[in-house]
Amino acid sequence: MSNSKQAVPDTLPLLRDRIDSIDSQIQMLINERARCAQKVAEVKLAEQGDESVVFYRPEREAQVLRRVMERNEGPLGNEEMAKIFRQVMSSCLALEKPMRIAFLGPEGTFTQQAALKHFGKSIISAPMAAIDEVFREVESGAANYGVVPVENSTEGVVNHTLDSFRDSRLKICGEVEERIHHHLLVSPNVNADDVTHIYSHQQSLAQCRAWLDRYWPHVERVAVSSNAEAARLAAEAGRSGRAIAAIAGEVACELYGLLKVSANIEDRPDNTTRFLIVGNEDVPPSGKDKTSLLISAKNEPGALYRLLEAFERHGVDMTRLETRPSLMSRWGYIFYIDFVGHHLDEGCSAVIEELRERASEVKVLGSYPVAVL
Numbered sequence: 001m002s003n004s005k006q007a008v009p010d011t012l013p014l015l016r017d018r019i020d021s022i023d024s025q026i027q028m029l030i031n032e033r034a035r036c037a038q039k040v041a042e043v044k045l046a047e048q049g050d051e052s053v054v055f056y057r058p059e060r061e062a063q064v065l066r067r068v069m070e071r072n073e074g075p076l077g078n079e080e081m082a083k084i085f086r087q088v089m090s091s092c093l094a095l096e097k098p099m100r101i102a103f104l105g106p107e108g109t110f111t112q113q114a115a116l117k118h119f120g121k122s123i124i125s126a127p128m129a130a131i132d133e134v135f136r137e138v139e140s141g142a143a144n145y146g147v148v149p150v151e152n153s154t155e156g157v158v159n160h161t162l163d164s165f166r167d168s169r170l171k172i173c174g175e176v177e178e179r180i181h182h183h184l185l186v187s188p189n190v191n192a193d194d195v196t197h198i199y200s201h202q203q204s205l206a207q208c209r210a211w212l213d214r215y216w217p218h219v220e221r222v223a224v225s226s227n228a229e230a231a232r233l234a235a236e237a238g239r240s241g242r243a244i245a246a247i248a249g250e251v252a253c254e255l256y257g258l259l260k261v262s263a264n265i266e267d268r269p270d271n272t273t274r275f276l277i278v279g280n281e282d283v284p285p286s287g288k289d290k291t292s293l294l295i296s297a298k299n300e301p302g303a304l305y306r307l308l309e310a311f312e313r314h315g316v317d318m319t320r321l322e323t324r325p326s327l328m329s330r331w332g333y334i335f336y337i338d339f340v341g342h343h344l345d346e347g348c349s350a351v352i353e354e355l356r357e358r359a360s361e362v363k364v365l366g367s368y369p370v371a372v373l
C-alpha cells in the first residue's frame with residue numbers, strides 16, 4: 001500500500017466505493033495490529049512465565065497516543081484521532097483478558113466516564129459504593145485498577161481520596177481530566193413542558209444554579225445521592241408517566257435511555273474534575289510524567305519551608321500542594337505534593353532523598369504519564 005494521498009473522487013457512487021475500500025483496509029490493519037498485541041502478550045508470558053503478568057502498560061499507551069497526536073495531519077483533530085486509537089488499543093488489550101476496573105459508582109457517574117476515557121470501552125466495569133471500596137477492590141486483586149476523583153476546579157480536593165492513600169500500598173498509575181458537562185434529561189415518554197421536579201446530586205444542582213434560576217425557576221429541585229441515581233429515577237418515573245427531569249452527564253444519559261432537553265447547562269463552562277488511576281504496580285517513565293508524594297512533617301518552625309526549598313534548589317516544578325491533618329499526632333500534618341517528572345529522573349530522585357532526611361515519612365504515591373486525553 002502506498003502512503004501517497006490519492007485524489008478524492010467527486011461522485012457519490014465513486015466516493016462510496018472509495019470509502020468501502022478504505023474501510024476494508026483499515027479493518028485488515030486493525031486485525032494485524034491486534035495479532036501483534038496478542039503476540040506481545042505471548043512474549044511477555046514466555047519471558048515472565050507467570051499467570052499474573054500484567055499486559056497493560058500505561059507508559060507505553062501514553063507514548064502511542066502522544067505519537068498519534070504528534071504525527072496527525074488532519075482533517076480529523078488530534079484529540080479525535082487519539083480517541084479512535086484509544087479504543088483500538090482497548091480492544092486489542094481485551095483480546096487477552098478484559099481488565100476489570102473498579103470506580104466510584106453507580107453506573108453512569110463521571111468517574112465511570114473518566115474510566116472509559118482512560119482505558120477505552122473494552123473493560124469490565126465494577127461500580128463501587130464508596131472511594132475506600134475502590135481501593136479495597138484493587139488491593140485484594142478483585143479489580144486490576146481503580147478510578148477515583150481527586151479534585152474539582154470549582155469544589156477543590158476530594159479529601160476521601162487523599163486520606164485513602166495514607167494506609168494503602170496502591171500506586172497512582174495515571175490521571176484523567178474530565179470537563180464536567182451537565183445536561184437536563186427526561187425520559188422519552190415525558191413532555192419537557194410537564195416537568196414538575198428536577199433531580200440531581202447536590203453538587204450538580206449547585207453547578208447549574210444560575211441556569212436553573214433563569215430557565216426553570218418554578219420547578220422543585222431535589223438532591224439525590226448521585227447524578228446517575230437521578231437519571232435512573234427520571235427513567236423510572238417516565239415509565240409510570242411522572243414528569244421528572246434529571247441533571248446528569250453523557251454516560252448516565254445513554255445508560256438510562258434519556259433525551260437531552262438542554263445540553264451543557266453548567267454555569268461555569270471550564271468546570272473540570274481530575275481523577276486518579278490506582279493499581280498495584282510502579283509505572284516506568286513515559287517521557288512526560290508527574291509524581292505524587294505523601295509527606296508527614298513534624299510541626300516545627302520552618303518545616304514546610306525546608307521541604308519546599310529542596311524543590312526550588314533542584315529546579316523541580318511543583319504543581320500542587322495539599323495539606324491534611326495527620327491522624328497520628330495532634331497538629332501534625334500530612335502534605336500531598338505533585339511535581340513534574342518521574343521519581344527515577346535524576347533531579348527528582350535527589351529531591352526525594354533530601355525530603356527523606358527532613359521529614360518523618362516520605363511515601364512515593366506513584367509516578368505516572370501526564371494525561372494525554
Ligand SMILES: C=C(O[C@@H]1C=C(C(=O)O)C=C[C@H]1O)C(=O)O
Pocket residue numbers: 036037040055056057058060061064088089090092093
Ligand atoms: C502491546 C502491548 O501491550 C498493551 C497493548 C498496547 C497496544 O495495543 O498498543 C499498548 C500497551 C499495553 O497496554 C505492549 O506492551 O506494547
